[in-house]
Each structure stands twice: as structure tokens, then as C-alpha cells.
Amino acid sequence: MEMNDPLRRDEKKESSPDRHDSGPSGPESSRPGRDNLLKRMKKVDPKQTEKYKQRTGQ
Amino acid sequence: MKKRIFGIETEYGLLVKNDGDFSLDPMEIANRVKNHIFSKNLGVLDLHYRANDEPPGNGGFLLNGGRLYLDMGHLEYASPECSTLVDLVTYDRAGDTLVQEAVEELGWADHVSFIKNNVDLETNATFGCHENYLVSRGFPFDERDNLKLLSSFLTTRLIYCGAGRIGFCDPHPFRDRENITPDETQGDEVKFQISQRADHIPNEFYRWVQYNRAIVNTRDEPLSDPSKYRRIHLLVGDSTMSEFATAMKMGTTTLMLEIMQLGVAKKKWVLADSVQSMRSISRDQNFKWHVKLASGNSSTALELQWDIFNTCKQHLAGMNRETDWILESWESVLTDLPKGPEAVIGRVDWASKYWMLNEFRNEENLEWNDPWLKSLDLEYHNLNKETGLFWGLEANGEGYRKTTDEGVAFAKVNPPRGTRAQGRGELVKRLMNQNAHLRYLIDWIGFRLGKTDEPFLMLDPFISYKKEVVEYLDQFDSTPPREIKQGDGHAAGDSGDGGRVDGSRAGGGRGKKSYG
Numbered sequence: 001m002e003m004n005d006p007l008r009r010d011e012k013k014e015s016s017p018d019r020h021d022s023g024p025s026g027p028e029s030s031r032p033g034r035d036n037l038l039k040r041m042k043k044v045d046p047k048q049t050e051k052y053k054q055r056t057g058q
Numbered sequence: 059m060k061k062r063i064f065g066i067e068t069e070y071g072l073l074v075k076n077d078g079d080f081s082l083d084p085m086e087i088a089n090r091v092k093n094h095i096f097s098k099n100l101g102v103l104d105l106h107y108r109a110n111d112e113p114p115g116n117g118g119f120l121l122n123g124g125r126l127y128l129d130m131g132h133l134e135y136a137s138p139e140c141s142t143l144v145d146l147v148t149y150d151r152a153g154d155t156l157v158q159e160a161v162e163e164l165g166w167a168d169h170v171s172f173i174k175n176n177v178d179l180e181t182n183a184t185f186g187c188h189e190n191y192l193v194s195r196g197f198p199f200d201e202r203d204n205l206k207l208l209s210s211f212l213t214t215r216l217i218y219c220g221a222g223r224i225g226f227c228d229p230h231p232f233r234d235r236e237n238i239t240p241d242e243t244q245g246d247e248v249k250f251q252i253s254q255r256a257d258h259i260p261n262e263f264y265r266w267v268q269y270n271r272a273i274v275n276t277r278d279e280p281l282s283d284p285s286k287y288r289r290i291h292l293l294v295g296d297s298t299m300s301e302f303a304t305a306m307k308m309g310t311t312t313l314m315l316e317i318m319q320l321g322v323a324k325k326k327w328v329l330a331d332s333v334q335s336m337r338s339i340s341r342d343q344n345f346k347w348h349v350k351l352a353s354g355n356s357s358t359a360l361e362l363q364w365d366i367f368n369t370c371k372q373h374l375a376g377m378n379r380e381t382d383w384i385l386e387s388w389e390s391v392l393t394d395l396p397k398g399p400e401a402v403i404g405r406v407d408w409a410s411k412y413w414m415l416n417e418f419r420n421e422e423n424l425e426w427n428d429p430w431l432k433s434l435d436l437e438y439h440n441l442n443k444e445t446g447l448f449w450g451l452e453a454n455g456e457g458y459r460k461t462t463d464e465g466v467a468f469a470k471v472n473p474p475r476g477t478r479a480q481g482r483g484e485l486v487k488r489l490m491n492q493n494a495h496l497r498y499l500i501d502w503i504g505f506r507l508g509k510t511d512e513p514f515l516m517l518d519p520f521i522s523y524k525k526e527v528v529e530y531l532d533q534f535d536s537t538p539p540r541e542i543k544q545g546d547g548h549a550a551g552d553s554g555d556g557g558r559v560d561g562s563r564a565g566g567g568r569g570k571k572s573y574g
Contacts (some may be wrong), residue, residue, distance in 0.1 A: 029248060031400060033454030038263045039184060041418045044437045046430035048073060054178035055086070055131035056068045056186030 060377075061479055063139050063191040063519050064146045064308050068153060068223045068297055071173035073436065080169040087170055090132040091278060092117065092126055101126065101351050102473065102489050106499050121471045122152060123479025132185050133157065133172070138479030139192075139519050143305045143380055145474040150304060152469035158441040167442060174297045175221065175439040177255040177433045182227040182517040184258040187297035191290040191312060192282070192519055197319055200278075202263075206352075207323045209273045209332040210365055211314045213296050214359035216339050217347055218391045219307040220252035222298035222408030223457045224415070224426060226341060227257050231265040249426035250415070252408040256340035262332045266346050273332055281502045283517040290315065297437060299448040302458040306312045306391065309384035313370040322373050324468040327362055328352040335359075363392055404456035407448075411438045414447060426473040434550040467491050478516040481523030485531070507534065 072084045082090075093115075096103050096524050101120035105111055117217040119129020123138030135153035139254075140146040157172050164170075197206045226248035251257075255271075264272035273294050280289045292311070299306045329335045339347045339359050346398040347359035367388050374381050394401040399409035415431055418424070424431055440446030452458055473483030485505055489498055491551050499506045514530055516523050 031403075031413075031457070033451075035245055036454065037414055037447070038418060038421055039448045040445070040447060041414065041434055041437075042446075044430075044433050045075070046428075046433055048075070049179055049429055049432035049436055051075060052071065052073045052173070052180065052436055054071050054111070054181065054183040054185065056183040057132045057134075058129040058188070 061141065061520055062312055062380075063141055063192040064312070065137050065141070065145065066141055066150050066304070066308070067134060067136045067186070067188040067190070068150070068174060068181070069129065069134045069176075069185040069187070070157065070441075071175055071178070071185065071436075071439075073171040073173055073440075075169045075171075077169075080166070081096075085131065087166070088128055089130075090164065091094060091160045091170075091172075092128060092133060094164055095120075095126060095156055096276070098181045099490055100156065102486050102498065102500070104500075108501075119221075119486050120156075121473070121480060121483055121490075122469055123473035123477075123483040123486075124149060124153060126153070126156070130185070138473055138475040138482070140474050141476040141481075141520075142204075142474075143309050143384070144460055144465075144468075145300045146207060146308060147304050148367045148465045148469045149300070149474060151461055154205050154441050155466055156470055158443075161442075171445075172441045173436055173439045173443060173479070174299060175436065176297055177223055177258070178428075179223065179435060181259075184255065186255075186293045187295055189290075189292040189295055189308060189311065191292075191315055192290050192329070193290055193315055193319065195280075195284070195286055195288055197288055197290075197315070199278075199290070199536055200323075203261055203325070204318055205274050205276075206328045206332070207318060207325070209312065210327045210329045210362065211311070211331060212292065213332045213336045213339065214274050214347075214349070214362045214366075215258065215307070215310060216253045216336065217359050217363065218402070218406050219295060219303060219310075219418070220256075220296065220340065220406075220408040221254050221298055221303075221439070222250065222252050222411040222435075223254045224250055224432050226251060249343065250412055251340040252342075252345075253336070253340035255294060256336045256440055258296055259336060260333060267461075273336065276442060280547055282519050287519070296407070298407050300405060300407050300410065300458060303407050304388070305460050306384070306387055306405075309380070310367075310370075310388055313374055313381065313388075314366065317366075317370055317373055320373055322369060324365070324369065326353055326355075327352065327366065333397075356503060360392065360395060367392060404458045410456075411435065411452055414438070414451075435527075476520070476522065478519050478521055478523050481516055481521075481527040484527050488528075490529050491529055493534055496534055507531075 072088060074082065074084050074087060083271055086200040095101070096118055101118050103115045103118035105114050112127065119125050124137040124516060127134055135150040135157065137146065137153060140149055147204050154174065161167055161170050161172065176187060182422065187394055255256065259271050261272040263274050264270050265275060265277040271293055275291050275293055275516060278288065278292060279291065280287050282289065295307055298307060328351065332350050335349045349357050349359055349362065351357055371385050375385055376382065391402060391405055399413045402409045404410060405414055415434060419426065419436060420429060434447065437445065437446040473479040496507050503517060504513045506513045
């Protein structure tokens with residue numbers, strides 16, 4: 001199996017270190033594919049978290 | 059050591075949507091999913107007790123050299139021993155795929171979801187994703203100052219290894235949060251934090267794996283030749299959906315262990331209070347991640363990670379292709395984190411989840427504590443690619459895959475090369491075919507067949523043992539392949555021989571602990 005290295009994509013080469021800027025800024029809202037993700041999210045049962053009854057493991 | 063061996067153990071959560079047409083207990087579902095996988099000739103169920111809570115048929119070893127079993131109410135998959143990060147991520151995904159395919163083949167996909175996360179947001183129950191790293195016996199693990207360095211690294215790696223969660227729970231030493239009352243959940247309101255496990259780690263060092271979990275687990279259970287090796291077994295990490303995140307979690311930790319072995323890790327990295335720092339980093343709503351060092355100086359998790367990265371680069375760059383990939387990826391993610399969650403989507407799970415939840419929250423005008431957002435938090439970790447939110451990212455081309463579908467399909471039924479998992483996989487295959495008549499007892503460190511007293515030991519994880527296993531099995535009579543039926547392992551019953559390959563030595567290899 002070959003290592004598939006996504007970081008070799010050109011667009012990921014643009015960044016440069018900035019050691020003085022700690023912590024991310026606020027999110028942006030114009031991302032491609034955003035609408036598809038929101039559609040997928042809207043289909044999720046709003047109350048499914050109440051059905052998730054887990055026991056403590058390790 | 060110049061060569062590496064990794065493994066991951068994953069305890070899955072189980073979300074069941076019972077209605078008029080479907081009404082099964084979660085434990086029954088987990089048991090039937092496990093039995094379904096073994097009924098497909100993908101492995102052999104244990105014929106013996108491994109522990110009081112692991113009776114015959116509770117689990118077994120797979121053709122790929124890994125292990126699937128029920129543990130403390132959870133279905134758990136332990137990857138085989140892997141010698142590369144690509145193998146590790148591939149075999150981790152192979153386990154996820156085996157489980158999800160079983161759900162679909164049983165016709166339960168609309169009712170049953172396996173959730174690869176670490177916390178129940180309603181009850182605050184927690185369950186783990188354990189990492190295993192093989193190091194030499196000479197690794198300076200008994201020196202507390204060295205362990206504090208590892209603790210500092212594990213605490214600050216949260217910024218790119220965390221899977222994120224909504225809300226919080228207040229940790230209590232010496233007891234878990236299952237029975238906590240609302241009055242006890244004091245503290246500042248936390249809308250979102252970057253780690254699933256941080257609230258459940260009350261100690262810096264400890265040997266237990268349930269309750270009083272520690273950042274550095276100190277149990278010495280090598281599952282190999284104890285005179286040569288030690289297994290670093292960590293339970294502090296989150297289950298990661300992103301292949302990049304999984305590779306980074308394991309890869310950067312390996313490099314940290316290697317500079318500790320070289321003696322070039324710096325004392326100045328030690329935190330004043332790792333447990334408190336882990337919680338404050340995870341809960342920081344502004345993602346600034348300030349920490350206090352033992353020296354009295356202030357720093358941030360990001361600055362500490364940059365210093366650790368630079369030290370690793372100075373001493374390890376050029377060692378091999380995998381090391382260089384880790385260094386390049388590490389640098390890229392540290393560079394991009396300050397740009398905001400959107401800059402690391404697909405590579406950092408907490409950031410992917412945070413961005414998605416925040417977009418949805420704004421779209422629907424929801425508060426962070428809305429149950430719908432909690433439900434979406436769970437859905438991020440759903441193994442079902444049709445519905446799970448992480449898979450939506452991957453469908454958008456933002457999954458940053460390190461594996462291929464072909465590689466994962468291969469890994470479901472074949473062991474990785476270069477480790478003893480290869481010999482174990484060969485053994486499992488033979489036990490399902492020409493040696494199907496033999497009774498067996500398999501463990502991570504070896505196996506015993508028939509009525510023989512002498513175990514076949516596989517004490518060196520770097521040796522495949524495949525040729526030796528084949529030669530050993532050739533001593534036994536062959537029989538035509540048997541027809542495996544669902545639940546076959548249960549029918550076989552208990553061999554009554556105790557449950558250890560190496561019966562004369564305690565701690566040799568209880569099944570729950572593994573390289574995976």
C-alpha cells in the first residue's frame with residue numbers, strides 16, 4: 001500500500017508558521033460542500049442523544 | 059528502537075432506535091453483531107475463559123490478526139500489531155468496516171448505529187480508545203521526571219488530537235461520573251470543548267484503566283519478551299474519525315517517545331499541573347490554550363508543541379519516509395491551527411465538528427445546549443457512511459485519507475506484514491480450514507493447540523513467525539474444512555485449560571489488553 005499523503009497537495013503548501021498567533025479565530029461560513037453537510041445534519045433525529053445509553057468502559 | 063510497532067483498541071458506543079418493529083437490548087445487539095462477524099469465517103471464537111468476564115465465545119481473534127470481543131458492555135476491536143502508520147490506520151478502518159457491514163447484513167442499519175466516540179453526553183459514561191507503542195525495555199519509563207515530559211506532550215497534543223464534545227462534566231477522583239447529581243456539576247459553563255476524554259482523566263500517573271484514569275498509564279504489561287520490550291499503553295486519547303488525525307495522534311506520540319529515548323527531551327516542557335492543564339486546554343472557549351509550566355513561566359499548548367516538534371525535527375528528520383511524513387504533517391497542522399477551525403477541517407476532528415455544529419447552530423438559531431446539537435455531536439462519530447457526519451466531510455473530498463478502499467478490504471481478511479500478526483493470521487486461517495478439528499487457545503503472545511502442553515510462543519512482535527507457524531501446524535493431522543455456523547464458538551464450550559497460553563507466568567497476556 002502506498003502512503004497517500006494529502007498534505008502534498010499544492011494548496012497546503014501556502015501556509016507559513018506564525019509562532020506569535022496562538023489560538024484560532026472565529027469560523028467562516030462560505031465553505032464549498034457546506035449546504036450538503038447541513039442537509040445531512042438536518043436529517044439527524046434531534047433527540048437521539050437521549051437514546052444513547054452507554055456504560056462506562058475503560 | 060529504529061523499528062516501530064503500533065496498535066489501537068476501540069470501544070464502540072451503541073445507539074439503538076427501538077420501535078414497534080425493532081426491540082432488542084444493546085448487549086444482545088453487540089453480541090449478535092460479534093457472532094455474525096465470526097459466522098462469516100472472519101475469525102475463530104475463544105474456546106476458553108480469558109477472565110471471569112470473558113467466557114468462551116465472548117470474543118476471538120480475526121483473520122487479520124486483530125481481535126473482536128465484548129468488554130464491559132461495549133463491542134471492542136483491537137487492531138493487529140502494525141509496523142507502519144499506513145497499516146495502522148488501514149487496520150483501524152478495517153475494524154470499523156467489519157462492524158458496520160455486520161449491522162447492514164443483519165438488516166439493522168435503520169435501527170442500530172455504532173458510534174466511535176468516548177462519552178455519553180447524557181450520563182457522562184466514558185469508554186476508551188487505547189494506544190499501544192512498543193519500546194525497548196531500556197526506555198526510561200521508571201523515572202518520574204521523564205514521565206512528566208510525556209505527560210506534558212500528551213496534554214498539549216489535544217489541540218490537534220481531540221475529537222471535541224459539547225458540554226462538560228466535573229471530574230471526581232476515586233469515582234466516575236455515572237452517578238453524579240446536577241448539584242455536583244459545578245464550574246463554568248462550557249459550551250464546547252476540544253477533547254472527549256479530558257474531563258475523565260483525574261490523575262497524571264496511575265496503573266488502572268477504569269476509574270482514576272491517568273494521562274500516563276503506568277501498567278507494565280509488555281505482551282512480549284519482558285526482558286527486551288515494554289508496551290506503552292495509553293488511554294488518554296480520543297477516538298478519531300479522521301485518518302489524518304489518527305496517524306498524527308500515533309505518529310507524533312511515537313516521535314516524542316523516540317526523543318525521550320534519545321535523552322533530548324527538554325525539562326522545561328514539564329507542566330505545573332498536567333491534569334488541570336488538560337482540562338483548561340480542552341475547555342478554553344477562546345482556543346488560546348494557556349498553560350503554566352513547572353518552571354513558573356507561562357506558555358501555550360501551541361508554543362509547547364512547536365518546541366517539541368522542532369526538537370523532533372532536529373534529531374529525527376531523515377530517519378525514514380514515515381518520520382518525515384509525520385514531521386511535515388505536524389508542522390502543517392501547527393501552522394494552520396491559529397487560522398481557525400476551518401483551516402484544519404478533515405485533519406483535526408474537534409475543529410471539523412466545531413465548524414459543522416456552529417454552522418448548523420447559526421442556521422437553525424440554536425443554543426449550544428440544545429439536544430439537537432448533542433445528537434449531531436454523536437452523529438459525527440456514526441460508522442454508517444450514509445448518515446454519519448464525518449463521512450459527509452469525506453464525501454466532500456475533505457477526509458484526508460491515508461488509506462484506500464482496496465487496502466481496507468484487504469485488511470479485513472489479511473494480517474499486516476512485518477509483525478507477529480502475520481503468524482497469528484495464518485494460525486486463524488488454518489484453524490478454520492485444514493486444522494479445523496483442533497482445539498486451540500490463542501493469545502497475543504502465542505498459542506496452544508490440541509492437548510499439547512507446550513505453547514508456541516511469539517514473544518517478539520517484530521517477527522512474523524508465519525513460516526514457523528505453518529511448519530508447526532503441519533505436525534498435526536489435517537481435516538477437510540469444516541462448515542462454520544453462526545455461534546459455532548459458543549457450541550464448542552470451555553476447554554477448561556485456564557485461558558493463558560503462558561500458564562506458568564502471570565500477566566502474560568489477558569485478552570483485553572493488546573497491541574491493538
